[in-house]
Each structure stands twice: as structure tokens, then as C-alpha cells.
Amino acid sequence: MKETQILLVDDEVIFTRNLSKLLEVRGYEVTIANDGKSALRAFGEKKFDVVVLDLKMPGMDGIATLEEIKQLGLFTETLILTGHGSSGTKAKADQLGAYAYLNKPCDLDDLLDMIEMASKKKHYTEKLDDLGKMIR
Amino acid sequence: MQDRATLNGDTAEKNGNPQQKIQYGKLFRRFILLTVVCSLVPLLLVGWGINIHYTRFAKSRLINSLQTQLADHRKIVELFLLERTSRLSLIAQTHSRDYLSSMLNLDTVFEILNRQDGSYTDLGVIDAGGRHLAYIGPYDLMDKNYKNEFWFKKVMEKGIFISDMFMGFRKVPHFIIAVLRIEKEKKWILRATIDTKVFSSLVESVQVGKSGEILLLNRQGVFQAAPRFSGEIMGKAPFPVGEIQKGVRIYVSESITNEKTQRFPRQIIAQTWLAEPRWLLMIRQDYAEALNEVNHANKVTLIFLHLSALVILIATIVVTHHMIAVIKKRDLEMDYLNRQFMQASKLASIGELSAGVAHEINNPLAIILTERQILLDVAGQLSDLNPDFKIQFLDSMEQIDSQIQRCKRITHNLLRFSRRTHSVIETVDINEFIGEVVELMEREARTSGIKFFTDLEENLPVLRSDPSQLQQVLLNMITNAMDAHDGTSYGNIRIHTRSDKNKEGVNIGISDSGLGIAPENLAKIFDPFFTTKAVGKGTGLGLSICYSIIKRLGGNISVKSEAGEGTEFTMFLPFEPPLELKESIMTKTKGEMP
Numbered sequence: 001m002k003e004t005q006i007l008l009v010d011d012e013v014i015f016t017r018n019l020s021k022l023l024e025v026r027g028y029e030v031t032i033a034n035d036g037k038s039a040l041r042a043f044g045e046k047k048f049d050v051v052v053l054d055l056k057m058p059g060m061d062g063i064a065t066l067e068e069i070k071q072l073g074l075f076t077e078t079l080i081l082t083g084h085g086s087s088g089t090k091a092k093a094d095q096l097g098a099y100a101y102l103n104k105p106c107d108l109d110d111l112l113d114m115i116e117m118a119s120k121k122k123h124y125t126e127k128l129d130d131l132g133k134m135i136r
Numbered sequence: 137m138q139d140r141a142t143l144n145g146d147t148a149e150k151n152g153n154p155q156q157k158i159q160y161g162k163l164f165r166r167f168i169l170l171t172v173v174c175s176l177v178p179l180l181l182v183g184w185g186i187n188i189h190y191t192r193f194a195k196s197r198l199i200n201s202l203q204t205q206l207a208d209h210r211k212i213v214e215l216f217l218l219e220r221t222s223r224l225s226l227i228a229q230t231h232s233r234d235y236l237s238s239m240l241n242l243d244t245v246f247e248i249l250n251r252q253d254g255s256y257t258d259l260g261v262i263d264a265g266g267r268h269l270a271y272i273g274p275y276d277l278m279d280k281n282y283k284n285e286f287w288f289k290k291v292m293e294k295g296i297f298i299s300d301m302f303m304g305f306r307k308v309p310h311f312i313i314a315v316l317r318i319e320k321e322k323k324w325i326l327r328a329t330i331d332t333k334v335f336s337s338l339v340e341s342v343q344v345g346k347s348g349e350i351l352l353l354n355r356q357g358v359f360q361a362a363p364r365f366s367g368e369i370m371g372k373a374p375f376p377v378g379e380i381q382k383g384v385r386i387y388v389s390e391s392i393t394n395e396k397t398q399r400f401p402r403q404i405i406a407q408t409w410l411a412e413p414r415w416l417l418m419i420r421q422d423y424a425e426a427l428n429e430v431n432h433a434n435k436v437t438l439i440f441l442h443l444s445a446l447v448i449l450i451a452t453i454v455v456t457h458h459m460i461a462v463i464k465k466r467d468l469e470m471d472y473l474n475r476q477f478m479q480a481s482k483l484a485s486i487g488e489l490s491a492g493v494a495h496e497i498n499n500p501l502a503i504i505l506t507e508r509q510i511l512l513d514v515a516g517q518l519s520d521l522n523p524d525f526k527i528q529f530l531d532s533m534e535q536i537d538s539q540i541q542r543c544k545r546i547t548h549n550l551l552r553f554s555r556r557t558h559s560v561i562e563t564v565d566i567n568e569f570i571g572e573v574v575e576l577m578e579r580e581a582r583t584s585g586i587k588f589f590t591d592l593e594e595n596l597p598v599l600r601s602d603p604s605q606l607q608q609v610l611l612n613m614i615t616n617a618m619d620a621h622d623g624t625s626y627g628n629i630r631i632h633t634r635s636d637k638n639k640e641g642v643n644i645g646i647s648d649s650g651l652g653i654a655p656e657n658l659a660k661i662f663d664p665f666f667t668t669k670a671v672g673k674g675t676g677l678g679l680s681i682c683y684s685i686i687k688r689l690g691g692n693i694s695v696k697s698e699a700g701e702g703t704e705f706t707m708f709l710p711f712e713p714p715l716e717l718k719e720s721i722m723t724k725t726k727g728e729m730p
Contacts, residue, residue: 012499018506025513056495083498104502105544108509 003029004119005046009039009065010054010081019052022108028115036060040068048076050118052111053098055082055089063089066096075126077118081106164460171452176445183441187434194430199386202406202419206384209350210408210417212338217298217412220256220330221313223249225296228317228326236261236326237269246272249328257310257329262288264323273329275306282327291316291325298413300354301332301370309370311335311360336361336369348421353377360415377416384408388423486664494547501543508536549677561713564599564606566642567592570631573610577618585625586618591632596642600712605685612678613646613705619669620650620703641691641711647704653697661695690714 006028010016013034020030031046033039035057042048051069055062066078080093083104090101099118102111227236227245235241246259258273266283282288285304291297291314299311314327339361342350349364357377362369375389386406402423409416424431512533515521521529574588581588614629621627628649635642653661660666662683667676686693690710697703 012503015499015503015506018503018510022506022509022513083502084495103548104498105505105540106502108505 003027004050004115005048006030006115007033007039007042007046007048007051007076009033009036009051009057009062011035011057012054023115026112036062036065036068039065040072043069043072043074047074049122050099050115051076051078052081052115053078055080055093056084063092063096066093066098070096075122075129077122079111079114079118081111160460160464163463164456167456167459168452171456172449175448175452179444179448180441183437187437190437191430191434194427194433198404198426198430199406202386202404202421203384205344206406206408206417206419209339209342209419210410213352213415213417214410216255216335216338217313220328221296221298221315224313224315224326224328228315233261233263233269233317233319233322233324239270239272242270243272253334255331255334257331259326259328262325262327264292264325269324277305280305287312287314288325291327292323300356300358300413300415301360303370308332332369340364344419344421345425347425348419351416351418351420353416353418355380355414355416366420380409380414382409389420482663490550490664494550497543497547501540501547504536505540508533508540549681560602560604561600561718562603564601564603565596566599566633566644566709567594567596569603569606570610570633570644573607573614574631577611577614581618581629584618584621584627586621586627586629589628589630591630593633593635593642596633596635597711599642599709601689601709602685602713605689606709609682609685609707612682613707616678617646617648617650617703620648620652622651624650636708641709644707644709645704646707647702649702652699652701652703653695654699658695658697662693688717690717 004027006023008016008020008023008030010019011034016032016034020032023030031042031048033042037060039051039053053062053066057065060068062080062082066080069076069078077099078097080090080098080101081104082089082102093101099121100114102114227249231241231245236245242259242261246256249256249259258271258275258277260271260273260277261269262282263269266281266285266288268278268280271278287297287299290299295316297312297314299314301309301311303309304312310329310332312327312329314325316323316325339350339352340363343364344350347365349366351363351366351373352360353373354360355377357373357375359367359369359371359373367373384406385408386404389403389405391402403420404423404426405418405420407416407418511529515526515529570590570592574590578588617629618627630645630647632645633642634645657666657668662679663676664680665676666680669676683693686707686709690713692708694706695703696706
């Protein structure tokens with residue numbers, strides 16, 4: 001099976017480097033973006049199954065980035081992983097259709113579980129869509 | 137001693153601190169002083185002014201009255217003497233010596249003289265040699281020779297003479313009036329004795345108050361009439377008469393005590409010298425009696441004045457007391473509001489700060505966690521690791537993980553504290569709810585020997601509140617209660633519910649038999665980061681989170697504690713959540729569902 005494509009969006013460079021290392025070891029293909037703009041640019045080059053998105057970033061923040069990603073109309077699931085969680089942003093993220101909302105620091109196993117589930121969801125949604133198209 | 141700390145301000149402030157008490161005392165005294173100065177001083181000044189004025193007026197009236205009395209009496213005495221002298225003169229001038237020398241004629245004249253008032257005791261005609269030519273009277277004086285008597289010489293010189301009182305041949309106090317007639321160059325004297333009783337009655341019969349008297353003295357200070365009190369006729373007055381002076385003299389003599397142990401209190405005296413004979417007419421009265429009426433009036437005025445002052449003083453004290461009470465109440469309210477405000481702003485600013493800190497710490501924590509995982513990954517791939525190192529390495533990794541988890545708990549607590557969490561209002565059966573929480577905790581408590589007792593009021597109405605937040609509060613309180621038994625192997629935790637007096641909510645009491653809270657810590661226990669637990673065991677946020685939750689749910693929380701005896705927390709929860717909470721939930725819900 002094709003490797004799961006992950007887009008890791010976080011302004012903490014060390015964190016993104018470390019996490020990508022860990023994920024790659026576990027068989028994921030990871031692309032790093034350290035701000036919202038470069039995350040959106042990355043979508044122009046690749047398709048991602050799961051986006052791991054930080055909320056508090058300079059320039060374009062996580063919520064704005066999520067909005068933009070949703071407008072692209074791609075099949076992709078977003079996990080919010082933030083150290084700045086609050087009920088307001090959680091509600092907003094839920095509303096925008098984020099798959100899950102995780103607080104930093106988060107256990108790697110939990111994150112992996114979430115990524116797996118999100119990736120599956122993305123996969124099935126895509127398949128469902130294909131089936132729908134075929135029927136039509 | 138039992139201390140009570142409240143953040144809802146119901147009792148702790150009522151006693152006030154000593155500093156405040158002193159301030160209220162000062163205020164009280166200042167009010168009293170001001171009122172007294174502004175009301176009593178003018179009252180007393182006016183009172184005293186009137187008093188002085190009235191006394192002066194009364195004194196001048198007394199002096200006037202004494203003057204009049206004295207003048208009247210002087211006139212009476214002088215008229216009496218003048219009339220007696222005139223009659224004698226008339227007889228001497230109109231009758232010849234020969235005529236009067238006849239006992240029969242003299243008797244007739246004597247009878248006519250006495251027909252009016254009988255004031256003549258005897259009547260005698262005396263020749264120039266001092267012998268009686270004729271005599272009518274009760275005494276046998278016919279053969280007496282007056283040539284060497286003092287009055288005889290005087291009358292021969294002056295023509296008319298009124299003697300002082302003297303004893304004379306008859307050895308009875310009397311005085312005489314003698315007139316000289318020169319008839320054909322022969323001198324003869326008509327001499328009469330004045331009835332001492334009739335004369336004395338002029339003076340004695342006069343009463344001046346209870347203590348007053350009229351005195352008649354000659355120049356040597358001998359009484360010419362019997363005084364009421366001061367002595368007897370012909371007796372020497374116990375005071376000097378002084379020099380002859382014109383007019384009326386009024387003065388006050390200080391109290392004197394003479395050798396005869398007779399005591400004269402302070403007296404007011406009016407005196408005047410008669411023209412002829414030179415006798416001193418004196419009215420004297422006890423000063424106190426003379427001014428009795430004035431004194432009485434003054435006394436009444438003073439009593440009235442002081443009573444008024446007393447009434448004003450009492451009224452002032454009562455009014456001031458009331459005012460101070462009002463001020464105190466106002467202060468307490470202010471104090472309470474201030475505290476509320478302080479607590480709220482403290483929580484808000486600490487909330488902001490802690491949220492910031494938590495966020496900033498979460499990112500490095502996440503990095504540490506990933507670094508740890510990388511190390512573990514790398515180590516897992518290495519097969520030729522020193523076994524000792526491997527054991528140590530895994531131990532350290534475990535420790536790093538547990539410390540990260542600890543940090544995470546702290547930051548999550550901080551965030552929960554600061555976060556205006558999304559409240560959900562649901563129906564809560566508080567008794568059932570407490571039962572569930574207790575069941576949850578009992579398992580943990582059993583190992584530490586702590587027993588739970590619940591006393592829940594039956595048929596309590598259901599609450600409309602946020603169950604997840606309530607659970608957080610209850611769990612926190614019960615955990616605290618259990619921690620309070622640290623070091624003992626047994627203990628009780630009692631939980632009771634009672635509906636509020638006004639039927640607006642429910643009171644929940646959680647009491648433990650633990651160590652209690654030191655009095656100095658009572659006021660601080662709801663402050664964020666205040667903890668008495670060992671480092672690493674508590675963040676000091678539990679109770680402040682409980683406090684802010686309960687406040688948000690429209691309730692109150694208070695604590696009573698006795699060091700060594702235990703602690704009791706009492707929470708009030710309203711049946712209905714406050715309006716602000718309902719509104720905030722409504723707006724949020726609207727925002728979420730466009």
C-alpha cells in the first residue's frame with residue numbers, strides 16, 4: 001500500500017523536525033511547513049492524507065489555514081495539535097471540520113492512533129466519493 | 137477559637153479588625169465632641185448668662201428692699217422719739233414750774249400724756265439742783281438727787297436730751313427724755329422715762345424672714361432694744377459698730393464665730409445712724425436666707441439646664457451610635473465589594489498569566505517528548521548496547537516521561553483554571569450526583585481508612601447546573617478532605633445537603649475530621665497557587681478553580697476550620713443558574729450554529 005502522506009504544519013522548527021523523523025521511521029511520508037502560507041503552497045505540489053496543524057503561528061494562524069485548506073476542496077483530514085488549546089478554538093476547529101483536536105504535549109502513540117484513524121477516514125471518504133461518481 | 141473565612145462576606149468581616157475598631161471609636165468620639173461643642177456649649181453659656189443676670193437683678197432688688205425697710209424703720213423710731221420729745225417740750229413750755237410742782241397737776245398731765253399710748257413710765261419735775269420737785273411713777277424716786285447724773289449735765293447744756301438705755305437708780309433698763317425750761321431765769325427740767333416695752337416693740341416686733349432682725353445700738357455697741365437673736369437689751373453687741381456715717385450702708389459680713397461660741401453665718405447688713413440720739417439702726421439677715429429665692433430659682437434653672445444637657449448628650453450618643461452603625465455597615469459592604477472585585481481581578485489576571493505560561497511550556501514539552509521518543513527509537517535499533525547502560529537508559533526515559541506527564545498535568549490544570557469553559561446546563565439530582573461521586577471516591581478512601589457518611593435531605597428539588605463542573609468541584613473537595621487526613625490511619629468525611637431557607641437553592645456541606653486549616657491560612661485558601669501540600673503534590677489551584685466554578689454557577693462557597701479538629705466547606709448552589717450564565721450559553725450556541 002502507498003505510504004500515508006502527512007503534512008506537518010508548525011512554527012516550532014525542532015518539533016516538526018523531530019516529529020517528522022519519528023513518523024518517517026514509522027513508515028509515513030512527511031512534508032514540513034513552518035507557516036500557513038507554505039502549507040498551502042505544499043498542497044500545490046502534493047496530495048496529503050492527513051494534515052497535522054498547529055493553531056498559533058505567526059502570520060496566518062491555524063484556523064485561517066484550516067479554512068483555506070477546506071476551500072481547496074481536497075480529500076484530506078486535519079488533526080489540530082496545539083499547545084494553545086481553548087474551548088473557543090476547539091469549537092471553531094470542530095465547526096470547520098477538523099478530525100480531532102489534540103493538546104501538546106501529546107503521546108506519540110495517541111497521535112499515531114489519530115493519524116491512522118484520520119487516514120482511514122480520508123481513504124474511505126475518497127472511496128465513497130469514487131463509488132458515488134461511478135453510480136452517477 | 138473558631139475561625140471562619142469567607143469570600144462571600146457573610147461573617148468574617150463583621151467583627152472587624154482592631155485597627156478599624158479604633159477608627160470607629162475615634163470617629164464616635166469626634167462626633168460626640170462636635171455635637172456637644174455645638175449644642176451644649178451654647179446652651180450652657182446662655183443658661184449661665186441668664187443665671188448671672190437674674191442673680192444680679194435679684195440682688196439689686198434685695199438691696200432696694202433692705203434700703204426701704206431701713207428707711208421706714210428709721211422714720212418710725214425717729215418719729216416715735218420726736219413725738220415723745222415734742223410733747224414733753226410742749227408741756228414744759230406751756231406749764232409753769234409751780235404748776236407742775238403740784239403732784240395733782242403733774243398727775244393730770246401724766247395721765248393726758250399716757251392717754252394715747254401709755255408710752256411714758258414716769259414723769260418728774262427737777263430743779264436746777266437736781267432734786268425732784270414732783271414725781272409721778274411706779275418708783276420711789278422723790279428723794280433722789282440727779283445733780284451728778286450724766287444726763288442732768290447734758291440737759292443743762294443742750295436743753296433737750298434723749299439718753300441711751302441705762303439702769304439708773306431703779307436698776308432696770310430704761311431711757312429718759314429730758315427738756316430744760318428757763319422760766320424767769322430759773323432753770324427746771326421736765327424729765328420722762330419712756331416705757332422700754334413700748335419702745336422695744338418698735339424694733340422687736342419687726343420680723344425680717346426667719347433669720348433676720350432689726351438691731352438698735354448706741355455708739356458703744358450696746359443694744360438699745362432687745363434684738364431677736366443677737367443678744368439682750370443693754371447687752372454688748374458681738375461685733376463692732378464702727379464710725380458714724382451718713383446715709384445708708386449695705387454690706388455683706390463674712391461668717392464670724394466669737395468667744396461665746398455664737399456663730400454668725402454670712403450675713404447681709406443694712407445700717408444707718410439716727411440723727412438724735414446717735415443710735416445705729418441695723419437690719420441684718422442671713423445671706424443665704426435673703427438670697428433663698430434667688431438660689432432656689434438658680435438651682436431649678438441649673439437642674440433644668442443640666443437635665444437638658446443630659447438629654448442632648450444621650451440623644452447625641454444614641455444618634456451617633458446609629459450613625460456609626462450605618463457607616464460601619466456601609467464600610468463592610470464596600471469592603472465586601474472590594475474583596476469580590478479584588479478576587480475577581482486577581483483570578484482574571486492570574487488566569488491570563490497562567491494560560492500564557494501553560495501555552496509557552498506546552499511547546500517545549502512537546503519537543504522534549506519527541507526527543508525522548510527519538511532516543512528510544514535509536515536505542516531500539518542498536519543491538520550492542522551495554523546492558524547496564526540500557527537499564528539506566530530505559531529508567532531515565534521512564535523518569536523523563538513521568539516528569540513530562542507531571543508538567544502536563546500542571547499546565548492542563550492552569551489552562552482549565554483560566555479557561556472560560558463551555559458550560560452546559562443540565563438537570564442535576566444533587567443527592568444522586570453526590571452518591572455517585574462518593575461511590576467513586578470510596579474505593580480509593582478505603583485503603584486509607586477513611587469512611588464516608590452522607591446525610592442528604594430527601595425530596596430536594598433538582599438543580600439546573602453544569603454536571604461536569606460540579607463533578608470537578610466535588611471531586612476536588614473530597615480529595616482535599618481525604619488529603620487532610622494525611623498521617624492518620626482513619627477519619628470521617630461527612631457530606632450533607634439541605635435546601636436553603638429561602639428555597640432558592642441547596643446548601644452542601646463537606647466536613648472532615650482532618651488536620652484543619654491554620655487560622656492565618658484560612659483567608660488565603662481560595663487564592664490561586666496557595667498550597668500547604670508538599671512540593672509536587674499540589675498546584676494550589678484546586679480550590680481557586682472550585683471557587684471560580686461555583687461563582688460562575690451562581691453559588692457561594694465558604695469555609696470554617698478549627699486547627700486539629702477538622703474543616704467544613706459549605707457550598708450554596710442555586711436551583712436555577714444565574715442569568716449571565718444562561719445568556720453566555722445562548723450566545724455561544726448561536727455562534728456555533730449559524
